[in-house]
Amino acid sequence: MGAHNLLILQGGGPTPVVNATLSSALSEAYARGKRKVFAARHAMEGLIGGHLVDLSDVSPDQLKRLSRTPGAALGSSRVKPTQQELRSIVDLLRKLDVHEALFIGGNGTMRAAHAFSDFCRSERYELRAIGAPKTIDNDIQGTDRCPGYGSAARYVAQSTRDLGMDVRALPQPVSILETMGRSVGWLAAASAIAKRDEQDAPHLICLPEIPFLVEKFLADLDRILKKQNWAIVVVCEGIRDKRGNPVYETPDLSQADALKRPMPGGVARHLAKIVSRELKVRCRDEKPGLIGRASMLHASKQDLADAEFVGAAAVRALDEGHTDRMISLSPLKRAGEPAATLVPLAAVTGSDRLVPQDWLCDGDVPLNHKFLEYAQPLIGDLLEYEFAVGSVERYANA
Known part of the structure; x- marks a missing residue:
């Protein structure tokens, strides 16, 4: 044959x-x-x-x-x-x-x-x-x-850890890292692998599988900042509100793909503006975009x-x-x-595969041991660093 x-x-x-x-x-x-x-x-x-x-x-x-x-x-x-x-x-x-x-x-x-x-x-x-x-x-x-997932997830996890090392050294105090994912949160979830202790990045993860509430997001971020003065947020580009609508979607129809879908991305910048306005703190947005799926x-x-x-x-x-x-x-x-x-x-062609609900949990980093045990061998070991710096309570004392 x-x-x-x-x-x-x-x-x-x-x-x-x-x-x-x-x-x-x-x-x-x-x-x-x-x-x-x-x-x-x-x-x-x-x-x-x-x-x-x-x-x-x-x-x-x-x-x-x-x-x-x-x-x-x-x-x-x-x-x-x-x-x-x-x-x-x-x-x-x-x-x-x-x-x-x-x-x-x-x-x-x-x-x-x-x-x-x-x-x-x-x-x-x-x-x-x-x-x-x-x-x-x-x-x-x-x-x-x-x-394809394991490598892109490795990029996200390592980048989250590296970004955390940068921001904790010279507090911004907030940086929002946007991952790809039009309708599922597998890549954003992978950032949880970077976290070793409570102070480590990421401090908040936002997934499409969990409806996004801007009031809760701001309250959670404010609580974290009052505790340690800096925060790394990882957000999937496809997060949605409780009605199922995208939190952010480009209005420019010229950016649609061949299937007439709006070009995803931009939610980190959208949220950074909200954070700066409502919490009165400096907030950066980071969007690796295609680099995250191209890094050999x-x-x-x-x-x-x-x-x-x-x-x-x-x-x-x-x-x-x-x-x-x-x-x-x-x-x-x-x-x-x-x-x-x-x-x-x-x-296999009927619907997208979401992060399973029984792999999610309540909390700022809403992934439990089932997800971590699944993702770790696919990603492999990340680079470990010796340098760390304690929290500077500038935000809390301001």
Whole structure:
């Protein structure tokens, strides 16, 4: 069964490890004797335009470098094809004799894989389709974790610790760090890994899973400042109020993406203005944005292992005749040794995976031991520092 021609595409936002999945998939395809391996430039956009490249003979040295390269080497997009465009894609695959497709991506890509698989069946075109999960948001249903999350979470956790060391040395007194996450709080939650004691950052974490109340936020922050004169707040860009509305959303429609969704981000600056006005203190906002999903320096060992594993597992699944399935990572039993099962694509495309309610708790840092035990091995050890400085009660005595 290894002689089939294979198509690979990368969809959605890049991660530090998505190319490790691509590299691993190519290595497995070569080992299994695929006749040709084609890749779509910029995912569905490339398929629509017929922009494919032949990756049938990438050298081992190139594959090794590719596996440690951030971004998405094939290019990505968030284009939703029309029915006529889908027919043109099927015609192209017929011409190239492609009967296997690997979709590497997040929720949107998994939905596209499932829809395209259904369309091929309706056109009586035999195509096996397998999804390999990828997203820094960690929000795909049906899998214990998503390659990309561990590395982006490591960036957030280490950055929170480092920011805390800066601010406690020269109190601002408030700095609000914004993480990515349009509708889920997995990345913001990861900042809790940085906290070793009560004085350590972060001091407040705001998640979409917990309705945001500005009055409570200000009261909590005021209490912390009166106690130690400085505070680090970590806030997810997608936090919502009790009615489910975004706390902040850019009104500029020209910034919407290809799916007509408003560009996320900016809530930290919005809240910083409120803090400065209401509490009469200096407040900075920090927004790493895309840097948080592009830092290869922060790639975690477990995340790289997961990314490589799902790429090879997806090609094996295709070779074994499976279709309309996604590689689902199983809960870790031992660090560095991922395992997986197959789940139907139809079962993972309905909704975003939130941080479970039983992993949340009351308090300024609303994550309990279940989340910490889950996230720690995915992130790995952070840098530890010896220098610390005691609180200066300037705010309390002012």
